[in-house]
Amino acid sequence: MSNLTFGLTLMVFGMGGTVLALALFSMLMTVLKKLFPFEKEDTKKGNT
Amino acid sequence: MIDGLLGLTTGFTSLHWSNPVMIAVGGLLLFLGIKKDIEPLLLVPIGFGAILINIPAAGLMEEEGFLRVIYNMGIATELFPLLIFIGIGAMTDFGPLLENPKIFLLGAAGQFGIFLTIGLALLFGFSQLDAVAIGIIGACDGPTAIYVSSKYAPHLLGAVSVAAYSYMSLVPIIQPPIMRALTTQKERTVRMDIETKPASKTARIMFPIVVTIVGGLIAPQGLPLLGTIMLGNLMKESGVVARLSKASENEITNVVTLLLGISIGATMEGKAFLKFQTLLILAFGFLAICLDTVCGVLFGRLMCVMTGGKINPLIGAAGISAYPMAARVVQREGVKYDKHNFLLMHAVGANTGGQVGSVMAAAIMLSILKGIGII
Numbered sequence: 001m002s003n004l005t006f007g008l009t010l011m012v013f014g015m016g017g018t019v020l021a022l023a024l025f026s027m028l029m030t031v032l033k034k035l036f037p038f039e040k041e042d043t044k045k046g047n048t
Numbered sequence: 049m050i051d052g053l054l055g056l057t058t059g060f061t062s063l064h065w066s067n068p069v070m071i072a073v074g075g076l077l078l079f080l081g082i083k084k085d086i087e088p089l090l091l092v093p094i095g096f097g098a099i100l101i102n103i104p105a106a107g108l109m110e111e112e113g114f115l116r117v118i119y120n121m122g123i124a125t126e127l128f129p130l131l132i133f134i135g136i137g138a139m140t141d142f143g144p145l146l147e148n149p150k151i152f153l154l155g156a157a158g159q160f161g162i163f164l165t166i167g168l169a170l171l172f173g174f175s176q177l178d179a180v181a182i183g184i185i186g187a188c189d190g191p192t193a194i195y196v197s198s199k200y201a202p203h204l205l206g207a208v209s210v211a212a213y214s215y216m217s218l219v220p221i222i223q224p225p226i227m228r229a230l231t232t233q234k235e236r237t238v239r240m241d242i243e244t245k246p247a248s249k250t251a252r253i254m255f256p257i258v259v260t261i262v263g264g265l266i267a268p269q270g271l272p273l274l275g276t277i278m279l280g281n282l283m284k285e286s287g288v289v290a291r292l293s294k295a296s297e298n299e300i301t302n303v304v305t306l307l308l309g310i311s312i313g314a315t316m317e318g319k320a321f322l323k324f325q326t327l328l329i330l331a332f333g334f335l336a337i338c339l340d341t342v343c344g345v346l347f348g349r350l351m352c353v354m355t356g357g358k359i360n361p362l363i364g365a366a367g368i369s370a371y372p373m374a375a376r377v378v379q380r381e382g383v384k385y386d387k388h389n390f391l392l393m394h395a396v397g398a399n400t401g402g403q404v405g406s407v408m409a410a411a412i413m414l415s416i417l418k419g420i421g422i423i
Contacts, residue, residue, distance in 0.1 A: 001420060003176065004170075010163055010166055010167075010416060011166070011167055013412070015163050018159050018160075018409045021156075021266050022152045022153055022401065023153060025262070026152040028258055028262065029149035030149050032146075032247070033251050035251075036248045036251040038245060
């Protein structure tokens with residue numbers, strides 16, 4: 001594989017993949033927060 | 049009798065011109081660590097390791113030399129950076145990130161410098177795997193840089209590690225001018241909501257498990273990195289293995305940091321280190337961190353526009369892995385323009401996003417390399 005193709009592949013898929021993966025994590029966190037909402041119990045347990 | 053005398057002169061007669069120079073470099077690293085308090089935990093053992101290895105004829109990196117044994121035990125096997133990652137996971141509080149999950153994206157933008165620098169290194173004639181090892185300095189994450197470079201370009205390990213740790217400590221000097229150049233005064237004074245919804249204990253426990261599974265499926269080649277940082281965080285958040293969590297944070301990390309530092313120093317033998325290539329690597333490392341900051345701040349501006357001015361673009365600069373230094377830089381810059389602007393918690397969220405982002409960027413890069421058959 002030429003350096004040009006290699007560089008472009010890494011840049012496009014690397015940057016794109018990182019953004020997509022973190023966007024997915026962000027969505028998963030939002031879902032986790034909805035599935036397991038914060039309750040006052042959490043504060044009592046010292047988990048603020 | 050004369051032979052015995054010769055044995056006492058071997059050190060001097062074997063001295064190459066590069067050895068005294070590298071002993072001076074080791075001394076400089078010690079000075080920066082001890083007198084200037086720049087990453088002393090790493091720079092002191094690295095500096096001393098560099099001095100040791102440049103005293104010739106001692107055979108410290110030969111087959112049974114003690115530095116070679118430590119190197120083979122923890123660097124060649126990639127064990128040291130992974131053990132440190134468990135400690136980092138145990139020390140990191142992902143709470144601010146979980147409170148405002150959308151700022152996770154800033155942790156992605158803060159890694160763009162890695163990929164842009166790889167492209168530039170290729171243009172300057174570096175081989176493909178060398179370019180990858182140089183680009184990873186932009187992760188602003190010592191263990192990740194060591195993991196990748198020791199695996200795919202071990203001959204660059206010394207230069208890459210020194211660059212990664214030195215520039216991480218220079219974040220408070222490197223970032224502010226870029227932040228100011230890329231934002232308007234109005235943008236720098238944007239106030240962000242302080243009231244955010246906290247995450248429950250269950251969500252905080254689920255987070256490392258879910259990220260490990262999903263991240264591992266997306267980029268299996270980086271699972272050792274992601275899995276260890278998330279294991280450390282799970283131990284912290286679960287609260288049921290406090291002894292393990294504290295041992296990871298303290299004893300394990302301390303011992304491994306010492307061994308890691310001294311074995312990195314051991315790679316800085318004069319003849320191998322003093323090359324024009326090393327200077328280029330240091331320059332590219334600097335560029336990578338500048339590019340990370342540029343991309344992070346520009347992405348912050350984009351998010352500011354898309355949210356109708358609810359995000360202060362300065363927090364984009366915290367989307368790198370230098371934790372918590374980058375978050376503190378953002379807070380300090382923010383209060384320069386509005387004394388009552390409280391950006392720290394948001395910046396810490398972006399900063400922890402940058403920690404996960406740097407690991408994911410490395411994981412994705414390794415998986416792409418595997419996919420195209422380079423590794």
